[in-house]
Amino acid sequence: MGKKVKYSFILFLFVLVWGGQSNASAAVVNEFQVSPGVKYKENQEIVNANNQNIRVMEVNLKDPYTQLELSYPNPLNTLATTSRQARENTRNGHRVVGAINGSFFDMSAKTPMYLISYNNRIINSGIVASGNDQYVNKPIAFGIDKQGNPLIDSFNMKLSLNHNSNTYEITGINKVRNNDNLILYTPENTGGYTNTNPYGIEVIFKNASKNKDLEFGDTITGVVSEIKPHGDSTNTKVPEDGFVLSGHGDKLALLKTMNLGDEVQIQLNIDEKWKGSKFMAASGPTLVNNGKVELGMDPNSSRARERAPRTAIAIDKTMTKVFLVTVDGRNTNSRGMNLTEFAQYLVKAGAYKALNLDGGGSTTMVVRKQGDDYATLINKPSDISERGVSTTFQAISTAPLGDPARMELSLSKGGEILVGSTITVNTMVLDQYYNRLALDSSKLSISTDLGTVKGNSITLSKAGKGFVTAKYGNVTKQIPITVVSEAAKFKDVPSSYPYYREIKYLTDRNIITGYTDGTFRPGNTLKRVDAALLLARSLNLNTSNVPNVQFVDVPKTYRYYNEIAAVAGAKIMTGKAGNKFDLNAPLTRAEMAVILQRAFKLQGKANVEFKDVKPGSFGYEAISALIANKITEGYNDNTFRPGQAVTRVQYALFLYRSL
Known part of the structure; x- marks a missing residue:
């Protein structure tokens, strides 16, 4: 074998061997700046002998043009894909540049399962599951507090009723009444009715001091106008100027003490660290606390040990950066992680606190790719297509449209191009905030020494290697081009191939x-x-x-x-x-x-x-x-x-x- 052959063969072997082992260690598959305060990175790694495809959006809340928001459905019993929610929430000066799916939801009722509040308003009171094998067995939430700082912490929600100087706990607001529950229903409940079974007592109140847009810190009053006894099967309509208290089991006794004309006070409170927050959404379990793995559920339970797609939200130690993280699963390129592996990875990635979100087929990440107007699906959901979800966490860029700062070029034909061919130059201009700008053709100039230019088309008249150069304002970009007098027979053996x-x-x-x-x-x-x-x-x-x-x-x-x-x-x-x-x-x-x-x-x-x-x-x-x-x-x-x-x-x- 000649020396030239040897060098070519060694190069081929290197590419073959390296390409065949691309999953053998951590490798960055894709990485780019999404907006001034948002970065995207995709890694292909092997974790405990399993391929994993991991995506991270880093959201820098110290950036003046960057915010993090919670998207929730309206009405609550509807679902929409993460990409659709991102698109519908995008407008000038408020661009959703990335998002992940949020917390768990009831797939049958299509309603969120756990606490949601927005601008201190109670959107969904939610539940807390019992049992250390359940994902959300403690009241933990992620949110942005009233100072604008990200927070992953426990919460203590206090919904209480005062009647005749006695105080009672209210189980929840506008949710399904289960055993031994006392539920407050307002006109905002789905359909405006309580939709309960006949095995409880319902007390109807009018002249409410407030019965919509309830917030933490509110104290509302109402007067008993009607009492529906145990066994009444008619669906109770919530008065437009009132509310309904519906009780079951051990909550029946207190409702039996009420009489027509009685006044009650209802207090809606939460601990001070969460009061006035921009938003909060409960989920679980906790994955990382104070920079260490701290699983908030039994790590040996079937849910925790399952190898599945995962989604999490995390905060760094400075409490200024939020990480939106997904791991694909249930395919050969990415098997998915158990919760312990997921928590360990998040610690390695720099998480100081981290909270698990809904996973499995719900695991979704959308990102605005450079040059796009909207964020689109970037991971590979295990359901193949994107699943409708309840809530999403969205990275927002509030940056205005700026000046031309960077340009991307592409040609309508790649590789070696034959003399006499006409090609089109596609140009994309971004501003300093990574927003795509509308192209003003009068400001664009294109040139090359291998042909003649007319508008954004080039007719190639000379063989050789050169460049296509584009100028737009103060931005210049070049792209190499090879023109040949005859076409190569094989697409993997161009004229520049050594042999x-x-x-x-x-x-x-x-x-x-x-x-x-x-x-x-x-x-x-x-x-x-x-x-x-x-x-x-x-x-x-x-x-x-x-x-x-x-x-x-x-x-x-x-x-x-x-x-x-x-x-x-x-x-x-x-x-x-x-x-x-x-x-x-x-x-x-x-x-x-x-x-x-x-x-x-x-x-x-x-x-x-x-x-x-x-x-x-x-x-x-x-x-x-x-x-x-x-x-x-x-x-x-x-x-x-x-x-x-x-x-x-x-x-x-x-x-x-x-x-």
Whole structure:
């Protein structure tokens, strides 16, 4: 093998081996700035011997143009995909540049399961599950407090009723009444009715001091106007000026003490750290606390141990950066993580506090790619298509449209372009805030020294390598271009390929051909049957009148029987043990040397100094002849590697030199 061949082959092997091990360690798959305060990064990693595709959006809340918001459904019993919610919340000066799915929801009722508040208003009072095997078994939430700081912490929501100087706990607001619950229903409940079963008592109040847009800190009053007894199956309508208290089980006793005309006071409170918050959304379990793994549920429970897609929200130690994180799952490229692995990864990524969100088929991330107007799906949901969800966390850019700051160019044709072709230059201009600007064609100039420009089209008139240059305002961008006088036959063998001339020579004469997809595949291993075909063509052997050969694996019905018989009859290639031709065996370098010497009757001898080719070994004389005819020089480590398989490009090069 010549030195040029060696270097090309080593490069090919490097690409092949490196490409085959791309999942063997952490590798950045994609990374870009989304907006002034938002960065996106995608990693492909192996965690505990499992492939994982991990995406992180870093949201810097210290950036003056960056905010984090909660999106929730209106009405509450509706679902929408994360990308749809992001699009619908995008407007000038308020662009959703990224989002992830939020907390858990009831897929049947399509309602959120846990506490949601927005601008201190109670959107959904939610529940807290019982049992350490449940995701949300403690009252924990993520939110933005009244100072604008991100917060992951516990909360203590206090909903209480005062009647006749007695105070009672209210279980929730506008939610399904379950056993031993006392529920407050307002006109904002779905449909304006309580929708309860007949196994409780409902007290109807009018003249409410407030019954809509309830907030933490509110104290509301109302007067009893009607009492519906236990067993009444009619659906209770909530008065427009009132509310309803609906009780079951151990809450019936207190409702029985009420009489028409009684006044009650209802107080809605939450601990001070959450009062007045911009928003808060409960979820769970806790994954990281104070920079350490702290799982807020039984790590040995089936839910925690399940390997699944995951979503989390996290805060760094400075409490200024929020990380929106997803891990795909249930596919070969990304198996998904259990909760302990997820928490460990978040600690490694810099999380000081982290909270688990809804996962599985709900795990979704959308990002505004550079040049796009809207955030679009960027991960691979396990349901294949994007699932409708209840809440989302959205990264917002409030930056205005600015001045041209960066430009991206692309050509309508890539690779080598034929002289005489006309191509289109596609231009995208971004401002300093990564917003795409509307293009003013009067401000755009395009030039190249390889053709003539008209508008954004170029007619290429000269072969060579050069650039297409675009200027827009103070921004200049170049893109390299290669123009050739004739088109390359194979898309993986451009004219710049080191052995383009040799491959072209052989393919022009139909000695060697490519594949139906337009590739040559120079690195593919050559089989013995391939070598026979190439020799028959290059030597113009008579394949019509061939001798009878008796290879057990080459019946006369085999489609290349004549070519193999012609080569064997010319005593260029022989069979192997057991009278087999061994059609699909890789051709070795020693075999290649022998058949080339026989085929082209190479004369001459040269000293064979390769340390792996000894006198008397198979191919020794043929290798000597190849050296004498300057067809090969071997490798720089003084080896010939006679047992190594030959690639298509190596054989093409040796065949070209022999011819």
